[in-house]
Amino acid sequence: MTDKPKEQYQKESPQTVFTKALTIGFSGGILWSGIGALTYFFHFSEVSAASFLIRSYLQNDWSGTWLAEILAIIGVGLLSLVTAMLYYFTLKRQSGIWPGAVFGIILWGLVFVVLTPLFPAIPNFMELTSDTWVTTGCLFILYGVFIGYSISYEFQEFNQPSNSYSKEQGV
Incomplete structure (x- = not known):
């Protein structure tokens, strides 16, 4: 007889794929907007x-500081929850990197071409430099691949039939 507590034998309740998708979305927003801050720096x-x-x-003194950048990165992480839900509900069954890459390109176009009038501090698309186009385009593609591949992988893993019986039997 062992003296191990009961809690050790209890398994953690598994997260749903939707919960994992939200976690992936928040993490992706923080990661890629943080890298975007470095490209701006x-x-x-x-x-x-x-x-x-x-x-x-806001055109305050602190809006140009790193505190503003960190708060904005957290804000992008929160907005990225919506993006992850959008991908989850529309493209989660797609596999590979291409659906995520296309998703990232569409997001980039939406943000930089369609939604630019909502952000007065952002110059018009044609006024931005080609360096900005390429850098932000690549960041959005990588963000889309990160979100898309991760959510699709979790969905496929969750819906894959379990092989625990064959592993136990040595098959």
């Missing part, structure tokens, strides 16, 4: 998360 891009979310509406 090193002048690869004329825009950052703070340009969209904070500087477009």
Whole structure:
């Protein structure tokens, strides 16, 4: 007889695929907008998360600080929950990187071409430099691949038949 507590034998309740998709969305928003902040800092891009979310509406001294950038990155993480839900409900059954890459390109076009009038601190699309186009385009593609591949992988893993019986039998 062992002296191990009962809690050790209890399994954690598994997260649903939807909950994992939300976690992936928030993490992806934080990661890729953080990298976007670095590209802005090193002048690869004329825009950052703070340009969209904070500087477009507040023109204070602190809106150009790193605190504003960090708050904007967290804001993008929260907005990314909506993006993850959109991908989950529309494309979760798709496999591979291409659906995510196309999703990222569509998001980039939506943000930089369609929604630009909502953000006064962002120059018109044609006024942005080609460096900004390429840098932000690549970031959005990588973001889309991260979101898409991760959500699709979790969905496929969750819906795959369990092989635990064959593993136990050594088959």
